[in-house]
Amino acid sequence: MSKKLKGVSLAGLQKLIEEIYGVPDDRLYSIEDMLTHQQRFAMRSLKGIRKGDLKKIKLNLMIALSWLLAISNRFHIEVDDVVWKRFPGACLYCGEKTCECKRTKLTKRKTIRGDLLRKPKTLNEWQLLFNKIYPASGRTLDEAGVHFAEEVGEVSESVHNYLGQHLKRQFSEIQDEIADEISCIFGIANSAGIDVVTEVEKMYSNGCHVCARTPCVCDFAKVSLLKT
Numbered sequence: 001m002s003k004k005l006k007g008v009s010l011a012g013l014q015k016l017i018e019e020i021y022g023v024p025d026d027r028l029y030s031i032e033d034m035l036t037h038q039q040r041f042a043m044r045s046l047k048g049i050r051k052g053d054l055k056k057i058k059l060n061l062m063i064a065l066s067w068l069l070a071i072s073n074r075f076h077i078e079v080d081d082v083v084w085k086r087f088p089g090a091c092l093y094c095g096e097k098t099c100e101c102k103r104t105k106l107t108k109r110k111t112i113r114g115d116l117l118r119k120p121k122t123l124n125e126w127q128l129l130f131n132k133i134y135p136a137s138g139r140t141l142d143e144a145g146v147h148f149a150e151e152v153g154e155v156s157e158s159v160h161n162y163l164g165q166h167l168k169r170q171f172s173e174i175q176d177e178i179a180d181e182i183s184c185i186f187g188i189a190n191s192a193g194i195d196v197v198t199e200v201e202k203m204y205s206n207g208c209h210v211c212a213r214t215p216c217v218c219d220f221a222k223v224s225l226l227k228t
């Protein structure tokens with residue numbers, strides 16, 4: 001069964017990833033395994049940036065996104081909510097609708113008025129919003145890649161901190177870091193000219209992009225050896 005995903009929301013995509021991968025993820029992978037897979041594909045997308053290979057960037061960025069959503073599912077984190085909490089229509093540091101962090105040096109964070117804009121309904125609206133807050137013209141694709149790598153590391157760090165002590169504060173750090181990484185995924189997409197929803201539709205409208213099943217029936221070895 002083929003799904004139309006054109007107008008899918010971020011929450012809808014997260015749910016779809018749960019439908020496709022929730023069962024095999026729960027049976028096959030620890031949270032550490034999931035982080036490793038997430039990092040593996042994120043790094044491959046960076047390799048695509050270094051080599052100027054758009055196809056490699058696209059595919060691996062989308063797989064990294066799906067693993068990040070799977071990690072969010074494992075923790076029962078509603079990605080749509082945490083991203084909006086972190087980016088309510090404005091930059092989280094300077095509070096501007098188009099970030100001015102590079103132009104002005106802030107000594108402390110401004111409070112953001114969350115009621116300035118309405119929360120994006122679709123993936124496409126999220127992508128447009130991130131391009132408004134952080135226009136692709138303000139950075140190179142390499143810079144977007146370096147920022148992405150930084151955030152991938154911070155997600156991992158926050159998860160490991162939480163697993164060590166299980167503090168509430170550490171759980172909310174996981175939420176913040178996931179939101180930051182999502183913003184960087186859209187950032188790379190905007191810098192590289194990738195339409196996220198088009199790629200998502202190509203990959204997931206028939207289930208898993210490898211086995212084309214819902215739930216996915218790819219085994220551990222297949223996922224471990226997947227060449228992208």
Ligand SMILES: [Zn+2]
Pocket residue numbers: 091092093094095096098099100101102
């Ligand atoms: Zn800013």
Ligand SMILES: [Zn+2]
Pocket residue numbers: 208209210211212213216217218
């Ligand atoms: Zn599969």
